[in-house]
Amino acid sequence: MRVNFRVNGRPHEADDVWEGESLLYVLRERMGLPGSKNACEQGECGSCTVRLDGVPVCACLVAAGQVEGREVVTVEGLANFAKDRAAGCAGGACGGTDLNAARQWEADPERAERADDGAVSGAGAELSTVQQAFIDAGAVQCGFCTPGLLVAADELIERNPQPSDADIREALSGNLCRCTGYEKILDAVRLAAAREESQTAGTGA
Amino acid sequence: MDFLRPAGWEEALAAKAEHPTAVPIAGGTDVMVELNFDHRRPEYLLDLNRVTELHEWEVGEENVRLGASVPYSRIIDHLRTELPGLALAGHTVGSPQIRNRGSVGGNLGAASPAGDSHPALLSAGTEVEVESVRGTRFIPVEEFFTGVKRNALAADELIKTVHIKKATGPQQFSKVGTRNAMVIAVCAFGIALHPETRTVRTGIGSAAPTPLRATAAEEFLSAALTDGGFWESGKTITPSIARQFAELASGACNPIDDVRGSARYRRHAVGIMARRTLGWTWDAYRTGGLGTRTTEGGAPCA
Numbered sequence: 116m117r118v119n120f121r122v123n124g125r126p127h128e129a130d131d132v133w134e135g136e137s138l139l140y141v142l143r144e145r146m147g148l149p150g151s152k153n154a155c156e157q158g159e160c161g162s163c164t165v166r167l168d169g170v171p172v173c174a175c176l177v178a179a180g181q182v183e184g185r186e187v188v189t190v191e192g193l194a195n196f197a198k199d200r201a202a203g204c205a206g207g208a209c210g211g212t213d214l215n216a217a218r219q220w221e222a223d224p225e226r227a228e229r230a231d232d233g234a235v236s237g238a239g240a241e242l243s244t245v246q247q248a249f250i251d252a253g254a255v256q257c258g259f260c261t262p263g264l265l266v267a268a269d270e271l272i273e274r275n276p277q278p279s280d281a282d283i284r285e286a287l288s289g290n291l292c293r294c295t296g297y298e299k300i301l302d303a304v305r306l307a308a309a310r311e312e313s314q315t316a317g318t319g320a
Numbered sequence: 321m322d323f324l325r326p327a328g329w330e331e332a333l334a335a336k337a338e339h340p341t342a343v344p345i346a347g348g349t350d351v352m353v354e355l356n357f358d359h360r361r362p363e364y365l366l367d368l369n370r371v372t373e374l375h376e377w378e379v380g381e382e383n384v385r386l387g388a389s390v391p392y393s394r395i396i397d398h399l400r401t402e403l404p405g406l407a408l409a410g411h412t413v414g415s416p417q418i419r420n421r422g423s424v425g426g427n428l429g430a431a432s433p434a435g436d437s438h439p440a441l442l443s444a445g446t447e448v449e450v451e452s453v454r455g456t457r458f459i460p461v462e463e464f465f466t467g468v469k470r471n472a473l474a475a476d477e478l479i480k481t482v483h484i485k486k487a488t489g490p491q492q493f494s495k496v497g498t499r500n501a502m503v504i505a506v507c508a509f510g511i512a513l514h515p516e517t518r519t520v521r522t523g524i525g526s527a528a529p530t531p532l533r534a535t536a537a538e539e540f541l542s543a544a545l546t547d548g549g550f551w552e553s554g555k556t557i558t559p560s561i562a563r564q565f566a567e568l569a570s571g572a573c574n575p576i577d578d579v580r581g582s583a584r585y586r587r588h589a590v591g592i593m594a595r596r597t598l599g600w601t602w603d604a605y606r607t608g609g610l611g612t613r614t615t616e617g618g619a620p621c622a
Contacts, residue, residue: 116324134323134365156356158349158418159502169528173417176352178345180323181369267416288501289415 120182122146123192124199124211132179139163139174141182142189147218150190150262161290163264165189166196171270173289176241190262191217193269197243200273201314222246244314245269248307249300256294264290268304278304329371329451332478335364337453340475342366346374346389347421349414350430366381370411372391374480380383384486385449390478395424403484405491405510406441412436412495413581415502425479428464431471436571438465438531439510440493442523445485452476458483465530470560489513492597495525496581496589506581509593511571513601520547527586537594538569554606561596570595 118141119128129145137156142148142165152162156175163174166188174187192212199209212220222242232255242250245268255261264287271278271286278286283304292300324342326332330466336342342364343345345351354360368374374389377399384394384402392410398421400407406424413419413436427435428448438461446461450473461482463470473479491512519542522534544561545551569590575583 134321135361137352137356158352158414161415162416164417170420171417172421173349175356176418176421178323178346178348178352178355178365178367180325180365181345181348201452285501286416289417291502291613 116180118179118183120184121186121211122148122214122262123188123196123217124186124209125213127214129179134178134180136179137175138165138167138177138179138182138187140195142174142187143180145215146214148189148191148214150217150220152259152262154259158289159291160260160263161267161287162260162263164266164290166266166270171267188266189217190265191220193265194220194241194246195270197245197316198241208300243269244310245272245304245307248303248310252299252303252306254295254299254303260290260292263291264300268300268307272308276308276312276315278308280305321362322398324364324366325370326366326368327370328428329373329480330373332366332368333451333453333476334454335366336478337476339364339366344429344478346426347391347418347423348425349418349422368478379486382486383483386424386482386484388481389423390425391421391423392419396582402486403440403444403489405444405493405512406437406484408491408493409436409440409495409508409510412493412497412500412503412505418502424482428461428471428479429471429473431465433465433468433528433530434505434508434526435531436495436505436508436525439508439523439525440491441482441484441534442509442531443512443521444487444491445512445514445521447483448479449481449483450477451480452478453532456480462533465532468529487512489515490601494593494597496593504580507573507575507586507593509590509597511594511597511601513605515551515605518542518546518551520598522569524569524572524590527575527582529574532572534569534572534594537572538567540568541565541598556606557598557602562598565598566591566595608610 116132117130118132129141142151149176154160154162158173158176164171165174168186194211245265249255267290326335342361344366346368371459374387377390378385386516392413395410397406424437425580427437441461447458448464459472466472493510495508496506505526510523512521522538522540525531570587573587573590575586577583
């Protein structure tokens with residue numbers, strides 16, 4: 116079957132989709148977006164977390180046919196999604212992320228730092244606050260759980276700009292990390308929330 | 321495999337009548353696991369996501385009419401006053417990602433003895449509204465579970481709404497598991513005080529082939545509280561009454577040994593949870609609150 120849906124703010128169609136296949140499979144194998152990770156395939160690990168119409172879900176538990184006409188944000192589009200949100204336009208109104216750019220997306224914090232100085236404004240390479248905070252706090256080890264954690268943490272701060280530790284623990288309770296022991300991840304989310312707060316402070320927002 | 325996408329409820333019923341083997345899928349948190357692991361290869365998937373009324377609820381005089389697909393996260397956010405037991409139970413389901421998709425209708429459809437909703441539904445008092453092209457019927461939730469992962473639905477029927485009595489007194493839910501998230505119950509216990517009828521109702525999860533009420537424990541406790549004038553006086557329940565209630569709750573179990581726990585442990589734990597949740601709800605009743613103990617950080621643990 117064919118599935119038409121929006122991915123990272125752009126319309127897409129996936130063809131020859133098997134009726135029993137998951138959104139995760141469509142993203143990774145049919146669209147070339149392997150950022151969302153395939154691990155447990157049963158909703159235990161959260162490494163495939165994406166936003167479905169804004170709501171964090173496990174992409175492995177959404178049937179492909181269920182996303183017809185709906186909006187999906189993956190980790191590849193997260194930086195632009197956060198940027199658009201800060202600019203006050205959601206759902207790809209500011210352009211979203213082109214599929215090719217999304218496929219080639221690579222974290223490049225140095226480039227992002229340069230971009231902050233206005234020297235380089237590379238498409239796709241700029242990091243969102245949460246992404247930068249994960250790097251700065253050392254919250255990434257093997258990196259497998261990171262995409263899911265980034266999507267979940269970004270949604271938490273969007274919904275609750277000053278989360279308590281209990282809020283952070285609860286929001287990330289569906290994302291397993293087997294390397295870090297979570298402490299650095301908690302640090303990263305606190306850091307991201309504090310940075311977002313200081314960025315919006317003084318803007319009247 | 322065919323993917324059926326009815327645009328509305330009537331269309332969904334017609335599709336289910338035409339294809340009785342079709343597997344309904346809403347949040348997908350159970351069905352997709354079975355598909356991903358090739359445990360199930362149904363001929364038809366019946367996607368209920370476009371049936372908008374299944375995602376709605378209505379708060380009436382006595383009941384909440386909860387659409388079968390309303391996700392747990394919405395129950396927790398919007399119905400914790402009317403349905404405190406179910407909100408507490410829902411808060412222990414999976415993770416935020418799972419609670420954003422999973423629903424009471426799915427829990428009932430799967431009819432696992434370990435479903436987290438079931439003890440709360442049993443203790444609150446619930447009827448399940450099921451419909452087919454042949455008509456509608458209301459099934460008391462006690463009669464809905466017919467065996468391990470079996471329910472009273474006919475092949476052409478779908479769950480439409482769940483009619484749950486609004487709380488008129490404190491309710492509690494307690495669950496044993498290895499961590500606070502992403503955990504299937506080793507066993508669970510729900511309790512609801514119904515001061516207007518001077519009764520107490522219970523629900524036991526994961527300690528018998530089906531979820532069930534501890535009716536002997538309920539009858540004993542209701543009689544003891546009424547005979548002792550406890551409802552009027554609001555005095556503390558004596559340890560001997562609490563102990564006997566716990567023993568009877570424990571005795572209602574018919575558990576098995578499995579990877580999550582032994583039958584003996586389950587019986588024991590259900591008794592402990594019965595005694596503790598009774599204490600919490602009764603304290604809330606005495607002090608006039610509805611006793612919606614939060615499960616978040618620092619709450620007493622069952």
